[in-house]
Amino acid sequence: MFSSLKIRNYRLFATGQVVSNTGTWMQRIAQDWLVLTLTGSASAVGITIALQFLPMLLFGLYGGVLADRLPKRPLLLATQSAMALTGIALAVLTLTGEVQVWHVYLTAFLLGLVTVVDNPARQTFVAEMVGPDQLGNAVSLNSANFQSARLVGPAVAGVLITAVGSGYAFLFNGLSFLAPIASLLLMRTADLHKVERAPRGKGQLREGLRYVSSRPELIWPIVLIGFVGTFGFNFPIWLTAFVHDVYDSGASTYGLLNTLMAVGSLAGALLAARRATSRLRILVGAAVLFGALEIVAALAPEFWIFALLMVLVGMFGLTVNVTANSSIQMATDPAVRGRVMSLFMMVFVGGTPLGGPLFGWITDAYGPRVGLALGGAISLAAALGVGLLLARSGGLRLKVDLRRGHKHLAFVPKQREESLTAAV
Template identity: 35%
Template sequence: MSLTASTFRALRHHNYRLWAGADLVSITGTWMQVLGVNWLVLTITGSATSVGLSLVMQALPTLLLGMWGGALADRLPTRPVVVAAQLAQAALAAVLAVIALTGVRSPLPIYAVALAGGVVSALGGPALGRFGAEVVPREDLPNAMALGSIINSAGRILGMSVAGMMLPLTGNAVLFAANALTFFAVIVAVMRMRSSEFHELAAEEHRPGAVLAGLRYVARTPWLLVLLALSIVLGSLGRNYQVTMAAMSAGPLAAGAGGYGLLSTVFAAGTVVGGFLAASRPRLTIRLLLISAFAISVLQALSGLMPSLAAFAAFMLPIAAGAILVDTTVSARAQLDSPDAMRGRVLAALGMAGAASGALGGPVLGWLSDSFGPRLALQVGGVSCVVATLLAAAALARFRKTATGPAPARVAMENA
């Protein structure tokens, strides 16, 4: 991996620098809250399945409302939608802090907040993604996505590390309150951006049927359907490590909260490596996606055999790096190879695929971990992802040979 000036080319843009800085602050707080919520639910219930159920609560609204959020993103100015979503998420984090302070011994209030947060993400997430695409020119968008992965990973490392140190000392409430404050960093950054330096995408005309039009576009775009299906399988059975890392740490590795925090930090370090790999590449192709997906699926199956915390953590690093290559490539190809006026709805489809991953994978892996042990859960998931990757490769190869029709479809196959 060679780091050159081109690796960081998106940072040349003033608006992206503000966006990146605010993103780092916000993501740090988010991952502090993630660790706090997961550990709080696990402490209350003693069940990995219950942790998985909290992921379902977050994912369900995106499955049901995601395309409506995408249609809004393609019609409305993105800046006010982004600010409103940040204010709502800050309020929900404050509610979590209150729940933790009251010492509630039921997960139901936590599930309720997770569900409300899912609604905010469903309606505001596509606008957030579209806004992020407007702070850089089109040619720098893949690089901005890759740098965003690095920022996400750095925030995850900071958030998990800080939370791991603070959790035994301060409890969960302080983690949630800190996260509430971080959303205001995004609001300040958005307000300070230069309007003259935005690269606005073509907007959808105000007409009825925008949601159906988005669904029809996805259904009639075979290569996009394959990428979305592969993302669902990889995300659900392949990378739901919020569940399996907690289960491995609390179960066969006997490492407790400290071990869970260490595994989360190692995983985040791997995503940093993956982000730099993606940022240093001139093009993100479907071939890169498939190779990375196959490699991490094999590694996941093998990770279930690891006898110690150190050995298991060693597998987490390359798995995380490959996961970032996969995710960044899927997002880049889905966005750049689709019409600009459809960007919000394509982002919504990606979000729905991610939500489906959480809704399916969290409970399934949690049930497998509780019933048969987390080792078998990892092995079953890894083998399933290998099969899914091979099927996707075969389908995309067939589409490439027969690619005709609209220009975006041909471009997508050329980028394979």
């Protein structure tokens, strides 16, 4: 489960990331709650999220081109430093009492611009630290790292917001980037696996898109993650609305729900780290369960039922993300991995500028239960559709066998099924 941590460079990277990720989660909670406090509107929270991820939608593929061309360690030093400055700027505005909602909008957009380059560079730098044999394990542990921080960050942010306000959560986030910067500086560059960088040239963006479009094992998981990310991952909107409108509670309850989701997400990441391979059937099955659980959670009559379901939603949502991420990375040529992963992240988080305001409006107009149920229904339908398309492209068909002791539903090769029919 933890085999890639034996590698010194990756161990340094993971240590720095857990500190930075804790600060990131603190800022996310504080940012969402600050916007809701300033405006009283779930739509405003949706706009904030949309602005943070809009640059990924607009420029995400260009970030992948830069990640393929440039040395990733110096690139990450620059992006992590810039992200630190955005957190400190928002902290100063909030602590001095000058913060307005447009300040939050602006810093969210600037953070999104930096993330356009940081995300594909950070995703693909993992392969340089651990090599191809440990790539799947390291990708899963990255997600476990992120979710471990999510266990601590929301809880600490809820206490800080209640006690002294949002400003100190922003300050902690800005300072937390010192840890990954230090880890990058301490790495042994001689131990990094050499990856051929793409030379500067025309048509590299189109080359990456053609590469993905010609491979069903890449394009359909990316399509699925796009639907799930756009319509099923609007939790800042739904959870703030459930806490504020349904359960009439405060920031500490919002932090609790995020922490419970993190418990499930961490479990999903660790289970993924145990698996030697990332199969597409696991991706589709997890997406089906994720969508179905969101629908059930939307109908939960009591808070404690809703809270427990968030653990399961977190577990299967993270399984979808990790399985898609690792399967795509391992199926991709290293020379185009930055562009492929930028496309993956573009459709996963870049759909938020579309889904965020839409579901913010639906949540304001029809209530959080309708918004969450609709997001789950769209995710479920997308998972079923992509599952059938993947089976078709892989030459499989669904076999139904209702006899006792037999697997009732299974995908089997078409030729095998046809030969069995002929034999009968």
